[in-house]
Amino acid sequence: MTSIPISQEGYKLMKKELDSLKKQRPEVSEAIRLAREEGDLRENGGYHAARERQGMMEARINFIESRMARYNVIDMKTLGGEKISFGATVELEDVExxxxxxxxxxxxxxxxxxxxxxSIQSPVGLALLGKSVGDEVVIQVPRGRVEYEVLSIAFNGPAITLDEE
Structure with missing residues (x-):
């Protein structure tokens, strides 16, 4: 099982989303129950909408729960270096x-x-990993191959701001 890097702030946001979805379960179940009482389920738009909402919500809950155990939670304040890695803020210039x-x-x-x-797992992220200032990197984008020069690499701490409750 491969670990998935995530910042502490990102982890907190995923946990918050999971908690919120779980709190919505009774509300959705009640909507299904009320719609079911309206009669014929074959032509009951409210029932089908509530069931669809329930299905999407449960799928998202399952997705998040399946990934929580795989998260490698990283404190962005501890990152640094001269090569591009997780947490780096990178400035690039299109050579052309x-x-x-x-x-x-x-x-x-x-x-x-x-x-x-x-994402560090996207084509752009993968192409940038390990590069240093001054390096050139070719990235496949929808418009074709683009060559960039790495102008700067900074590790600025948390990239996501949280509204603390």
């Missing part, structure tokens, strides 16, 4: 156009929480 891009490399389950992030 001069366009600059900035990415923070995070785990695949937390990139949706952080604008400007990319």
């Amino acid at each position: 156009s001069g366009e600059k891009k900035r990415y923070t490399l995070l785990g695949p389950d937390e990139t949706g929480f952080c604008k400007g992030s990319v």
Whole structure:
């Protein structure tokens, strides 16, 4: 079983989502029960919508629970170095156009929480891993192959801000 890197903040957000989904279970079950009481289930849109919501919710719960045991939780404040790795914020320049891009490399389950992030398991993330400032990297993107130069690498600590309750 392969471990999945995730920041402490990303882990907390995944746990929060899981807890929230589990709290919704009784509400969804009640919606199904009420819709069932309306009669013929074949033409009961409310019943089918509630069952679909339940199915999607349970699938997400199962997905998160299956990954929780595989998470390798990383404290972003302890990261550093001169090579691109998990937690690095990287500035790149397109060698041809001069366009600059900035990415923070995070785990695949937390990139949706952080604008400007990319999964270390994505083609872009995999191409960047291990590179240093000044290195050139070729990345396959939808428009074709693009060559970038690594301009800077920084480890800025948490990439995701949490609203502490």
